Amino acid sequence: MTIGRTLLQVNGATKRFGGLIAVNGMSFDVKEHEVMGIIGPNGSGKTTMMNLISGELRVTSGRISMQGSSLSDLPPHQIARLGIARTFQLVRILPSLSVIENVIAGGAFGHAKKWGSGARFFAESLLEKLGLAEQMYQPVDALTYIDQKRLELARALASEPQVLLLDEWLAGLNPTELQVGIDLISSLRDEGRTIILVEHVMDAIRSLCDRCVVMNSGKKIAEGQPSEVLSDPEVVRAYLGDE
Amino acid sequence: MRTNDWQSIVIAVVLFALAAIVPFIANGYQLSVAVTAVMYVGLATSWALFSGPTHYISLASGAFFGVGGYLVATGMSDYNLSFWLMAAIAPLVAAVLAILIGLATLRLSGVYFVIFTLGLAEMVRNLVSWIQNNFLGSRGLYVLTDFTEAHIYWMLLGVCAIIFIFGWWLGRSRLGFALRIIGNDEAVAKHVGINTAWSKVILFMTTGFFAALIGAIIAPRYSYIEPNQVFSPELSFLVVIMALLGGTQRLWGPLVGVIPFTLVWEFINSNFSNFSTLFLGLAFLLIVYVIPRGFVGLLQTWGEKIRT
Amino acid sequence: MDIIISGLLLGGTYALIAMGLNLQYGVARIMNLANGELLVLGGLASFWLFVFAQISPLLTIFIVAPFAFVGNWLIYRFLLRPLVSRAKTQGQLEVDSILATFGMSFIFVGIMVMIRGEYFTYSFLAAPFEILGSTVAQNRLAAFGMAVVIGLALYLWLNHSRAGMAVRAVSVSPDTAKLVGINVARVSALAFALGGAVTAVGGTLISTFITLDASVGVIFTMKALIIVIMGGVGDIRGAIIAAVILGLVETAVATLIDPGLTLASAYLIFLLVLLFRPQGLFGKRPT
Structure with missing residues (x-):
């Protein structure tokens, strides 16, 4: 582009x-x-x-x-x-939230202001895109390191930065x-x-x-x-x- | 709405209806225990709405509760104002007070907040006593109304219903979600666009509002009120213990903590009053060392065990 | 002038108590909310020994200190250490230790009420004494003197001994201290025990001129916390100055306005600190 x-x-x-x-x-x-x-x-x-x-x-x-x-x-x-959205040098996942909630968190307040079923749908599509479709409903502490990094990226992308x-x-x-x-x-x-x-x-x-x-x-x-x-x-x- | 939601609503309505008929079947003593229990259900549930997700332990309940009771008493006694007017003003005053305290302390770490709220009830009591002694003259105040114990009970039950509806809404709202994120990691919360300071202050304000409202409604129960009685630091601790004992992860958590604790507390106070402080201490240790997630946590663990 | 002298003398004793809490919070990283009860226990011991065995409070401190040291060491080792190990985050430890030490404070109060539910009143060195044109009770002066001696000893120990250096290292950064071979768990336990001993001795001294009772501990906890925060966590010089400020303000308010407002004046100071210098008087702004 x-x-x-x-x-x-x-x-x-x-x-x-x-x-x-x-x-x-x-x-x-x-x-x-x-x-x-x-x-x-x-x-x-x-x-x-x-x-x-x-x-x-x-x-x-x-x-x-x-x-x-x-x-x-x-x-x-x-x-x-x-x-402006960011990821952190040392990965920071929200431990008591589910994988999908972690992503919704990125979009609910910031730039995108997505909430409700629209936000859920968008978060699901982001997780699929980043290769986390299968982990979507797992607890976050079961994620591998790279999956945590993916999740953090998904959270940043959820705000459509x-x-x-x-x-x-x-x-x-x-x-x-x-x-x-x-x-x-x-x-x-x-x-x-x-x-x-x-x-x-x-x-x-x-x-x-x-x-x-x-x-x-x-x-x-x-x-x-x-x-x-x-x-x-x-x-x-x-x-x-x-x- | 999903089937689950409908189920919860039906259960809640049935429980509420059952609670509403208590005054018709209970004797005087039972009703007075019930009033105390409903009062703590309201206080502990609204406490948990703020302190549950954010982990800021508020010991301000006693101060707000006292503001409610005291304002009703002084308004009716010294200025001849109606109970209803004062019961409407008191929560607003407490809410403003909560905003000021929140703005000063909630930007900082939890320790500062706990310490600030720790002596708050005592400090407000000193201040009120001083103002009363030096400028207003009288010390005791009368709250004379036509309310019976049953009226007070129903009013408190109504407030509890409002708190539960508010909590239910909060759990589904962006604000509630923001608080959970703040409790997880405040730095992340800021960077996803949450105004963390205001989110905390707003919720703390609602806790203060409800505590004062409950303090105002229960004031007629005592008819004669003095600052030493309504600004009770002990009340703040009881609220914390009951809420944590029940568990703060669920809206109904504090409820399951309040009911057994009120009964045991009532029993100990009437039979072994010398041991009541010791008992409070042991309750704290029990929560920290044995059931850190409260009864709700216990139920969940058992539920998982049964399933596997 | 009277206010300044009494304020200074009170501040000296406050400084000692704050030093105890500083060791516990600044080094062991435990916000001990049972601190005030420990102080009252020191006062209770002094009252008992004076009333029933006619032992001078100035000697009692040598009995109180070792008991408090061992007691606090045991509390740290068996009640607080497990919390430190199970906590995943600093925030988690903060909440747990706050609740646990609240529990302990209630248990202490409960036990003390059973031993003696009334005021611990006794009269020791109550004769007036003239200093710089003001009259103060000898007990205040004696307490102040002891506080200075103990504070100075502690200061020298922290700055000029090997163990003191380890304590300071842990207070600055537990992780780095670990890297240079300091046993952080042991140093934390030591600091916690020592802090407790200092606080209890402070209580013994205070009981000579302030009437204590079983439930008054929380007020002292508040004051010590306000001093520590005002001075800056871990900053001894800051704590001393903060203690003197609090002592002066309280004495001034009690003398000029109303003794019932001392707590309110402490709160006012606290509020100003939180609003303008939450990092302490001499602390650098956190970045």
Whole structure:
């Protein structure tokens, strides 16, 4: 699908924790139907960046906006209602809810506001699409790790988000599962969804991302197509150190 | 509606009708125990609507209940206002109070909330006594009405019916679902678009509203009221014990906790009153260590065993 | 001036009680709502030994402390530890420990009512004493002195001994403490027991100048909790300052307005803290 207009804009976003600057003057745009990767070594501020977008954390300075309206001062639930959905770095399932209720939870309050039989029907179709049709009525604690990840993704998709944030969604999967996971995200991309993903798995970055931003020590050090960026000497230095 | 729902409705209506004829067949003592039981059914059920899904343990029931009783008493005694007017105002005052407390404490972790509500009844009592002693003069207040014990019983039963209908609606509403999600994982709740602070405050407000309404309705039972009697910290604990003993996962859970506990409590208070505090303590330990999911949990476990 | 002196003296004793709760909540992560009853038990022991054996409360603390230590250790080991192990989340443990310690507090009250249902009144060092132009009772001063000595000893132990360091490490991060080879379960039990002993000693001291009775514990639990939260959980310096603030405000309200409003004034402080500094006086804003 062709890449459209700019959906999300990050402008000079900075987050300070006491003396530590976790994110330092980050700026980038995300366009409609685009899959954007945020990569960088451990501790470079990727997850903090995600938390700034989803409203879990507030920017110290700078501005994040979606289609012109500012997100920087909004609490997370309002950001969710504007159409930003996320998964968490460490998978977070709602343990006392059934599988299908977990998905309905994603759509009932946020952007989509689906409720009643419509919500149930939509949740069923999402679970089928993500390969969880058989587990639909099982208790959530019976799910395998990848199924939990799928469920979390289904919950995020239930809100019909304009922008989907995936925070290391592929982390912790074994090689077979990893391929399944990459294919799944790839199918989302083919649907024309706008996705920002934080990832360590380079294969996934190469095959999934239209563009990526590289962070190091809270700053953006490179931006562009994955193949270009990954051969950039400064990026290589950031990952491997000065030798 | 599914067949299951119809079944539940029929059972509920039959039980309610049976409860309504109690005053015709019970003797005076039995009726007074029944009034107490219905009062606690209302208090514990509305308590569980908020504290069940969110796990915020509220000890504010005593304070709200006291606000209800006290406002009725002071309105009728000091200002010559009608019982009905005061019974309508009192829950609204408690609701406003609950909103203020909720806004201050429900943004924070559960510990802060428990601590704040722990001394609330005592604090409000001190404040009310002080205002009364210094500005209003009198200490005791009279609540004189034509109500018999049976009238009070039916009014409380009516309030219980409203609470159950509200709970039934809540269980099917987005708000009820939001509370369950909050109880599971507040961070997820926020990120799926739930205004967690308001959801909690609204539910806490309804608990406060109903507790004050019940406090107002039961006030005529005592005819003479003083702050030391209506602001009872013990009441808050009894409500918590009864609700948890029954189990908060089901709307009818607190009901199955209240009835046996009221009978045992009545028995202990009249025969071994020295041991009543000790008994409360043991009841708490029983809930934590033996039946953490209450009678409802026990029934479910047995049900599963029978099936397998 | 009278208010400041009495307020300071009261605050000193409050600080000791809050230190006990801080050890239990800050290190063992158990919000012990039976804390006030423990304090009253300390007071009851002091009353008994004074009335029936003429033992000075200042000596009683040496009897109370080991008993309270062992008792609290047993409570932690056999009643609270199982809750810690079965809890899946911190929230679950919070709810369970709140309910369990409520149960214990009622049981303590129940037992104490059976032993003595009336006020624990006795007179020890009640003679007036002149200090900086104000007259205070000697017992208040003695209690304050002991509180300072015990608090100081505890502070030195925490900051300059190996065991103290382990306790502080667990208070900062139990998971990291585990990684460096600290037995978190044992340190938690130790901190809980020590906290209980400190609280009970605080009760012995308080009973020399405040009349206690079996059911008054919950008020002290409230006050200790307010101090700990105001000072910031685990922050000893914060707790001392918070205790002094509470002591001063309470004394001022009791003297200038009405003694019946001390709890209401404590609530007002609590409310302000919750609204403006829920992380404690010196705490950093959580991120």
